Amino acid sequence: MVTLTINGNEHDLDAEPDMPLLWAIRDLVGLTGTKFGCGMAQCGACTVLMDGAPVRSCQTAIGDVGTAKITTIEGLSGKVATTVQAVWADLDVPQCGYCQSGQIMSATDLLTSNPKPTDDDIDAAMTGNLCRCATYHRIRAGIHEAAKRLEA
Incomplete structure (x- = not known):
């Protein structure tokens, strides 16, 4: 079980820690605005903000997120x-x-x-x-x- 804070909401996910953040966001949380492009962190389609800094979610394992706050395009505000x-x-x-x-x-x-x-x-x-x-x-x-x- 991994807990992620995405767009201000906590999500308890039944997933392995090596699962890419992109797939957790899209497949487990159901937020499809973040896109799969290359899968190698080279195209930027999967960019999300982690504690305010852009990261490529296709190459970020959910086990490496820790307590960081994730913002997707759906949660972008201000x-x-x-x-x-x-x-x-x-x-x-x-x-x-x-x-x-x-x-x-x-x-x-x-x-x-x-x-x-x-x-x-x-x-x-x-x-x-x-x-x-x-x-x-x-x-x-x-x-x-x-x-x-x-x-x-």
Whole structure:
């Protein structure tokens, strides 16, 4: 039995400690916004926040989570997160949308720690979040727009 705090709720999971967090979130808790992409922590589709920091849930074992608080796209809240999500919709950032929960999680983390990111800051923070539709220019524009709205 493993207990995880996901989006503010405790979940007692009957699972082995080596189970990837991604599958616990999706299959045992039923939150499907976090996506499976590559399974090797290289695409970012499975990004969640663990105690506020982005992690790749496909390669994070639930036994390694401990007492950390996990936030998925479904539990993302606060001014930065809602601004990022609003900008994503306003600017039509996603194309197919598959990678976007991971993109939003990483963008929210970036703007929380760096409210005025440069292009280089954005590139560094978003490295490892791949978009098969190549909407990187819209993602960067979305992060800059979110930063502007948050500054106002």
